[in-house]
Amino acid sequence: MASFQPTEEQQLIRDTVASFAREQIRPVARESDESGQIPSALVQQAWDLGLVQSPIPETFGGAGEIPSAVTGALVCEELGWGDLSIALHILAPRLVIQPVLALGNTTQQQQVFSAYTGQHFMAGTAAIVEPRFGFDVNELTTTATPQANDFIVHGTKCFVPLAADAQHILVYARTNDGLSAFVVPRGTPGVTISEREKNMGLKAVATYELTFDNCRVPATARLEGNLSSLLNRSRVALASLAVGVARAAFEYARDYAKERRAFGSTIAQKQAIAFMLADIALEIDAARLLTWEAAWKIDAGQDTGSDTGTVSGATCEACIAKNYSTNMVLKVTDNALQVLGGHGYIRDHLVELWLRNARGFATFEGLAIV
Secondary structure, three states, X not given: OOOOOOOHHHHHHHXXXXXXHHXXXXXXXXXXXXXXXXXXXXXXXXXXXXXXXOOOOHHHOOOOOOOOHHHHHHHHHHHHHHOHHHHHHHHOOHHHHHHHHHHOXXXXXXXXXXXXXXXXXXXXXXXXXXXXXXOOOOOOOOEEEEEOOEEEEEEEEEEEEOOOOOOEEEEEEEEOOEEEEEEEEOOOOOEEEEEEOOOOOOOXXXXXXXXXXXXXXXXXHEOOOOOHHHHHHHHHHHHXXXXXHHHHHHHHHHHHHHHOEEOOEEHHHOHHHHHHHHHHHHHHHHHHXXXXXXXXXXXXXXXXXXXXXXXXXXXXXXXXXXXXXXXXXXXXXXXXXXXXXXXXXXXXXXXXXXXXHHHXXXXXXXXXXX
């Protein structure tokens, strides 16, 4: 039977990350959004907490902690509550570490993990989203064609976080036998990194468009195995981040409504405002429970489809959680802005920032992983 009661260790991790988000991330969220830069000292503090590199096995210099999707979901929600851009920056190296840990062989792990076991933050990333209408991760236009002992990669990617500084880029491409992922080291010929993207939201984290033109990667760079588990972990991470953003907006709007007075009483006492706040609180709880259920099924090993070919288990739950959370976070942040009225539209309050970031979840795919 599924139990969503965090263990003592999980609760300790959650409390630690929540404190970090409250005391370190939230105070610099606005400044980071305005300047487009995240303080390096803050990123290093997150690295020192071991949120990213802790699952690396001890034999490769890591802590060897067993990765848990449920624990990852708890961490992502708290970081998302602090600030989405900063959360994505902090978590970016996991886009390489977790896939290589799950599907990489010993040689691949040795080659990759050595870059992420040092004392200082090291950027890593993944390239999955493509700049086209109707993008579907199962129907990629980026291709990897076998040639002798190599693969030739062609295609264009966008929304690739920290690409300019990443030591490794995990590139998702279509091969003759379906979806594949390749570990591409920094400086590989045939990879062109465009100028930093200018987005409506996520202004603090650097994202880039990448072009692969006759990019030759060895066959040994390919991760072997079913990538559905990685996609499910990514969906859970994004759903959890959405819950965190929504919770931040809700709490801010709730507290504002309790203090703002109009016509002799606080606006929280007005039926329209009270009902709106109650409704979005329910939406957030529903999204969180869906996300936890998907994470629990991942940890329980229910990451495969049924024998009849239908989608089931963690894949079904992860897709539902991601889709629900995507719609939920936009509704919640928009309603939060409405609670603040005209104040919600100005930069004196963070609600407009959360709304801009929330709008992007409909296009986010593979930007985080638990």
